[in-house]
Amino acid sequence: MKKNLLLRLCLIMSAILALSSCIHDEVYSSSDPSSTEYTNKTLWKQDEKYIKNVLDVYSENENDIRKGSGVPLWDYATTVESFDESFLMVPVVEDNKVVSVLQVPRKGDKVHFYYTNFAAQISFFQGLVFAKHKKVITRESSVSAKSISCTTQSFAIWYPADESNPDPESGEGSWGTRTIVVCRELLEDCAGIVDEFGQCPGGGGGDPPGFPYPGGGNNDPEEEETPCEKVNETINDADFKNKFDELNTTSNFNLDHEVGYLEQNGQFLPAASTSCGNSLEAKVTTSQCITGIMHTHTAKQCNGYYSGRVPSWGDIMVFLHLPVVQAKNCLGSSKEAYHVTITSGGSYMIKYNNDNPPTNTNYNFEAGEVWYENALQKLENTNQSTQQNIENLFMEFIDTYANIDGLEVYKMEGNTAKKLAYNSTTKTTSLLPCP
Structure with missing residues (x-):
């Protein structure tokens, strides 16, 4: 690699x-x-x-x-x-x-x-x-x-x-x-x-x-890859895959804290939260250039808290404020940023399909957090917390409180990914295979 x-x-x-x-x-x-x-x-x-x-x-x-x-x-x-x-x-x-x-x-x-x-x-x-x-x-x-x-x-x-x-x-x-x-x-x-x-x-x-340019531009460089191609290329990168496989284990899901890696300047830096915590900490250089994040979510209760089986509202917020901005500064485009959440119910990659970071970063996450946590709890209380229902809820949260042009979520399945497509009328999510 x-x-x-x-x-x-x-x-x-x-x-x-x-x-x-x-x-x-x-x-x-x-x-x-x-x-x-x-x-x-x-x-x-x-x-x-x-x-x-x-x-x-x-x-x-x-x-x-x-x-x-x-x-x-x-x-x-x-x-x-x-x-x-x-x-x-x-x-x-x-x-x-x-x-x-x-x-x-x-x-x-x-x-x-x-x-x-x-x-x-x-x-x-x-x-x-x-x-x-x-x-x-x-x-x-x-x-x-x-x-x-x-x-x-x-x-x-x-x-x-x-x-x-x-x-x-x-x-x-x-x-x-x-x-x-x-x-x-x-x-x-x-x-x-x-x-x-x-x-x-x-x-x-x-x-x-x-x-x-003398002679015109008949030999244009190759067309830019599609978002699906970018996701699949990342998933199949050898270094990325090694770190992902290391994290994607039952033993990690059963920890009382999250573990993961931050990608900085092409290197993966170990990161972890404190006991019962959900905020990753890692030693990074002052230049930052954090363009990717991958981490686990816990599957067990810890003082009444567990991370969940899909990305959280906080994952989206961190993604938009850190990798999206840093990828623009360090790699020339926010399209190169990614955030991966690895859970017992599946693994998800958040992407942003625009070259430049969003100009408005004051999203309505505070109200969204309350709504999202209450809705998740309601699913648990009514025994309806299937993975499909949780995905529907997560995408409804994005559509309602983080409706940002270019923000996309992919479900990782082996060596490929499928895009989560949300229908706001039926409030359901479908998976669209990447070509």
């Missing part, structure tokens, strides 16, 4: 290498931004047609595109294993140092220019441009859960033990890895400088509608 690629994007740090005058001269003499000549000086094959076309667009519109200082070194541009005229990255250098990375995605017949300052990207290009001895190492590529298309390129730099003999063929030393990760959907809604947490304060060249 390659979801930890996103974590690497924020965390990989490397020392800046010493520069030699010969490399300095070569870099600047061959990368005149006003020149339309291009020579691939990276370690990989590139989509040279796209690079040259983008270079032409940049040269014609430099005054509108260029932000800040530095010179883009087009000979070191990389399309990161993309050959469909869809994306490139090029280092921007000032005073022998990579100061930012210019990223250029194509959307239809327009290209957009974004300046980013991810530490890992800067470190990657610093070594690629200026290191004397470097070699390609195994490249990983994957499409991670939740439809984020990620590609990784790695190469190694030689760190000599003795500067008097820096040749890796004869001298002692070690190889250090530099890695770059591209998850192109990080850029969908941002123009300008992007910080290491994927947040964009705005501004920058290439704001929509962008710049016309």
Whole structure:
């Protein structure tokens, strides 16, 4: 599983290498931004047609595109294993140092220019441009859960033990890895400088509608996955499935507290509530980026309380205030957020099928909580608490008190999921199979 690629994007740090005058001269003499000549000086094959076309667009519109200082070194541009005229990255250098990375995605017949300052990207290009001895190492590529298309390129730099003999063929030393990760959907809604947490304060060249791309946009990237496809992709992700199977046990349902995981930057952090509690606690970094939550509900009474066999009103509230917001900040879209509730009656995933978080977060949950708890108790008292009736009640609660466009609930069944569809007239719920 390659979801930890996103974590690497924020965390990989490397020392800046010493520069030699010969490399300095070569870099600047061959990368005149006003020149339309291009020579691939990276370690990989590139989509040279796209690079040259983008270079032409940049040269014609430099005054509108260029932000800040530095010179883009087009000979070191990389399309990161993309050959469909869809994306490139090029280092921007000032005073022998990579100061930012210019990223250029194509959307239809327009290209957009974004300046980013991810530490890992800067470190990657610093070594690629200026290191004397470097070699390609195994490249990983994957499409991670939740439809984020990620590609990784790695190469190694030689760190000599003795500067008097820096040749890796004869001298002692070690190889250090530099890695770059591209998850192109990080850029969908941002123009300008992007910080290491994927947040964009705005501004920058290439704001929509962008710049016309020579030759139009006949080779559009693949269409976005449907909500069902996103859910099924998440369910079948190896890391996700391992954590889910670990939680989905009778012994966990019989605990007097909830247990679970928070997904942060592609890693799963253990979380648990206190005894008889229903609020998960976990150690997270200050950057947050909590984009997914999965947890259990207890099946036994504990001081008169049990979690229940479907998600709670609190689960929805937490989902809308945390993963939905953080997925937008860190992954570029709130569609990537999820909240899973694992119960003795079934497992459910809450999703939000909109790119941006809801603008109104003051939902009528206070009144809804009272109604929901009373209605659940009524089912118990009248011996009508079948799983179907509980699902009907839960969806009625959403329809009445959390009627938010894009809020969806899926029931997880093995390696697939079914969407819960609510009929407000009959107040019943049906399961719609995902295609």
